[in-house]
Amino acid sequence: MKVTDGYRVPEIITPSAGDTSFPAMVRLGNGVPVYFVGNGTVDIMRIEFVFRAGQVMEDVHLAASSANAMLTEGTMSHDAATINDLIDSTGAALSHTADKETAGLVTVTLTRKLDEVMALAAEVLFRPSFPDNEFRMLTDKRVQAFLTGRQRTSVIAREAFYESLCGAMNPYGRITSENDYRSLTTGDLRTFHEKHYRTGNMYITVAGMEPERALPFIDKHFSEKVREGWIRPEVPPLSYETAKPGTIFREITNSVQSTVRIGWKGITRNNPDYQGLQVATMILGGYFGSRLMRKIREEKGYTYGIQAVAGAFRSLGYITIMTDVANEYRDATLSEIRKEIDKLRKEEVSSEEMALVRNHLMGEIARMFDGPFSVAEAIRGVIDYEAGEDYYTRFAETVKTITPVKIKELFSTYFNIDEAFEIIAGAR
């Protein structure tokens, strides 16, 4: 058969999410949960140590991320230069993670270096010394990065959004100033570390080929008992002070583009509509051919990209749409966003569009569970937000069964554009 004329289009096999089962867990003698994610064809391992030591646990602003960044800046046994040299010599990659909820370290190492790398990880996690000189240098560096962020329209718009949504006193909405960096002390970091970096406050994920091989080394170096009298800190109760809807303008002089960001309150993970809302948001602005991308990028050419996200903190959800556009397209963009939302509130999506998003999300779940390193990343959110071990299995089921009627209902219920904050960050 000649393929140039009248060829047969290959039949597409409906994608499935594949194996989304939650990995096995064992506990160390001291109770630390260790999750093992197997498979893989390359003999390296990714081991992650996660503490409930994120921004929500702070008494002093920036203590969580600063304590985390200082872990490798010197320990009780080694100064900064020596500890880094020891880590680097193993060939392992060690990176810091610190977000709103958790903080910790991720290491990727050759299997044969496990013993050394686990010893070093335990040393930096449990016995950091927080030297003043290194802290001063780190502060200077972080201030520079912070000030650079002040030139970025997307950073300013994001900050204004979370402040409007959560309130300036809430850890999710707090605005950072240069002074917050300058007034922080190593004493603050020691206090934070002492309270939160404890075996009673952590879990470990191990991903790679035959990950159980790491257990003896983890056990050897992480069997530290939780100190007597230590009580696992609870997440403090959070109060939210959501601002009144309206337009907020933040000026960044001379910027050639503006960030346009709108958003409003959404729902949290325990709401039965949360997963359906993920699907709905994807239709609006979650993929390359989404409603917003087609309209605002492909049809109008206003932007390089636009996305919509339905997310949730611990006890507050939100929906947000963001894009960077030329200053002259700001108003037109906002009005097109409103029109697209309005359409989805009024008209059901076609069965073709529904199938498209369904299959795309199925493929996305399958890719999240493709390979041990990806799985280890995927399960973190499930553990941190206590979303339930069957979260992705349920999600796959939602994706498979959700209907256009339900999608329209979700838009009508949750896309209350009249409650939106409209944030514009850019030149006047």
Added chain:
Amino acid sequence: MFILVSLPYFAFMIRFERHTLANGLRMTVHRDEGTPMATTDILYDAGARDEDPGATGFAHLFEHLMFEGTPRIPFFDVPVMMAGGENNAFTNNDITNYYITLPANNLETAFWLESDRMRGLDLHEERVNNQKSVVTEEFRQRYLNQPYGDLLLLLRPLAYRIHPYRWSAIGMDISHIERADSASARRFYDRFYTPSNAILSVAGNVDPDKVFTLAEKWFGEIPAGVKHSRSLPVEPEQDERRELTVHRPVPSAHLTMAFHTGARISRDFYVLDLLTDILAGCDSARFPSILVRKKELFSDADIYISGEADPGLVIFSGRLKDGVDIRKAEEAVTDELRRVADDRVSVAELEKARNRYESHRLMSYMNAANKAFNLAYHEVLGDAAGINTEKEQYMSVTEEEITAASQLTFRPENCSVIHYLPEKR
């Protein structure tokens, strides 16, 4: 030196099979049974260096047009998504690369899509105009609206005078993009998007023989086109130091120093890639230790090799601490570079760099899409087997070679410098 335990990891190889279709399309296939997915990676041997100096940014604009559909498949993304796949592309100075990753049982859909857009594109004026506008916003978002975003746009024309590396893939000037039309797009397509100018690399849970059969079916009848032969002007040796000072609305000063070096497949590339790891590859490397921690001149100090196909650059890039004089900072970098040219690096440093190279190499093989691209990239450099043999190039680097390459590279007259300073308030 290396004991037996380390054998399996040194023996790690990417196995692949090769085939060339009659129309010149080169193929590699790597079977990875650890994933349910498969990736098709199509690399076109056309990048910004192949552009006309009066029409730069065209290869990248063209990459956008490749997603704009054909008379037969009006929406490229729809079948990809229906098949549970994802796709993307990038353009650099040397090549343009497209990939689709999807469940392996839908591999044929990727072949259908990629062969279709190799066979013919819908290059309506309207589509071209829309993508010109998208690319203009991309230019603004990524290069102009980012603090320090235009650094590399400034460096290229300073370091190169003749070779097309003197412009970035986004283009020399946004006005070039504005001048593009469907006729020029058509010419570019006809010239470069042919089987004989492409490499198709497949990696994932696939049977190589079946992949070759599919390729024959979908790509076999596409006319070969004229093989593009490249003859680019050779950049003359730089014979004096070049310096550019700019003022921008940024909070702190930044120093860039670029030195000309060899091509991607030259011995110097491997020697200097390893050396730059010794200098700045990790926190305990020389620059972070000396320039950042000990002398406190920089907040960060990096050096890397551009790794472009034609003779490239070794680029130092560092952000100054507040209050530091940029000439003093530059002197300190020069001192450190002189030190590697005068003295040998230590055995421990070299050993550390080798360990790091090995684990990085293995990390990059965790993912089938990465392997597909790397095979295609080595093939365009001359031989896909480079994915395995390159390791030997790195492992055999000696202290003497590092010294010799440093002496050759880090000469003042071989250097282009940018002082990127905050605007006075």
